[in-house]
Amino acid sequence: MAATGRLERVMPIGALAERTGVKVETIRYYEQVGLLPPPERSEGNQRRYGRRHAERLAFIKHARDLGFAVDAIRTLLRLSDTPGIACDEAHAISVAHLGEVRDKIARLRSLERELERIATTCSGGVAACDCAIIEALADHGQCNHDHH
Amino acid sequence: MAATGRLERVMPIGALAERTGVKVETIRYYEQVGLLPPPERSEGNQRRYGRRHAERLAFIKHARDLGFAVDAIRTLLRLSDTPGIACDEAHAISVAHLGEVRDKIARLRSLERELERIATTCSGGVAACDCAIIEALADHGQCNHDHH
DNA sequence: TCTATGGCTATAGTGACTATAGCTTTATGG
DNA sequence: CCATAAAGCTATAGTCACTATAGCCATAGA
Numbered sequence: 173m174a175a176t177g178r179l180e181r182v183m184p185i186g187a188l189a190e191r192t193g194v195k196v197e198t199i200r201y202y203e204q205v206g207l208l209p210p211p212e213r214s215e216g217n218q219r220r221y222g223r224r225h226a227e228r229l230a231f232i233k234h235a236r237d238l239g240f241a242v243d244a245i246r247t248l249l250r251l252s253d254t255p256g257i258a259c260d261e262a263h264a265i266s267v268a269h270l271g272e273v274r275d276k277i278a279r280l281r282s283l284e285r286e287l288e289r290i291a292t293t294c295s296g297g298v299a300a301c302d303c304a305i306i307e308a309l310a311d312h313g314q315c316n317h318d319h320h
Numbered sequence: 321m322a323a324t325g326r327l328e329r330v331m332p333i334g335a336l337a338e339r340t341g342v343k344v345e346t347i348r349y350y351e352q353v354g355l356l357p358p359p360e361r362s363e364g365n366q367r368r369y370g371r372r373h374a375e376r377l378a379f380i381k382h383a384r385d386l387g388f389a390v391d392a393i394r395t396l397l398r399l400s401d402t403p404g405i406a407c408d409e410a411h412a413i414s415v416a417h418l419g420e421v422r423d424k425i426a427r428l429r430s431l432e433r434e435l436e437r438i439a440t441t442c443s444g445g446v447a448a449c450d451c452a453i454i455e456a457l458a459d460h461g462q463c464n465h466d467h468h
Numbered sequence: 469t470c471t472a473t474g475g476c477t478a479t480a481g482t483g484a485c486t487a488t489a490g491c492t493t494t495a496t497g498g
Numbered sequence: 499c500c501a502t503a504a505a506g507c508t509a510t511a512g513t514c515a516c517t518a519t520a521g522c523c524a525t526a527g528a
Contacts, residue, residue: 186505197486216493218506231458238431238457242484252454262454266439273435277428283386284421291414306400306410309386310379334474345517364524366475390515
């Protein structure tokens, strides 16, 4: 008895992992650090997940893929559980993160340019070279680039 | 006696740190992991560095600033100690690293675009919003972007 | 000689997982 | 109905490249 609905949506951790693309160990880790609430357990103490967990984990994965820190995600999740005034804070978090991403892009671009310079100075195989790459690394003065 | 030259170039770890912009703790860490050879010690067991160490540390710092992994730097340093055939391998390392940097830039650009979309959908403060940012994170289907 | 500053070692903490060891549970086929 | 293989469990340690702490010792300048 106690009919559980037409479709049994409950699944073990491996199925959730496969469905969301998050590794089993990582799911357990997210539970441990309080991102994912502890699910029900089977008689034999194994985790059993439902649709809600799958959705929450998808949220977490998406945010992590976007580079949000676990701590920021904790806040975003809290906001998503409190639909009222969520917007302002969520907006601030995204904007701050966007700023960080843009910073990182700018820094990587400047590294790209210097690496290009370094890597093309000596194209390898040349006997007379001893070695431009290593010299470039040794002598920062050659580079007009401020790694801050 | 035992004249040490016109100029005493020997310095303690703090001076080396200041000169190179690498923190004291990080210098000791580099020694521990075998990037920087153990220097001479004073009577009282304090590290005393010379020009060679400063140069090697500058090499390490520059390479780290460029995003080379400590392991890659170990190889580059080995190559720079073996001037003969160094070039090919150094070139390969730089080119591989340049590839990684370009990958990272591409991924960050696509994140930038999605974050822009997310952050501008709801500009904050709007009462009717509940909340576009959080919905965007919850529903990956909205995003035409493949985080791989 | 006193003292402020700096240096020493050893150990633990960071973030976000990942891996391992040594068990127990569950699903499936005979 | 039971054996077995696959999957799950906990607890702990390892990863990378540092960073921080505690508690002690050395050095330089007044």
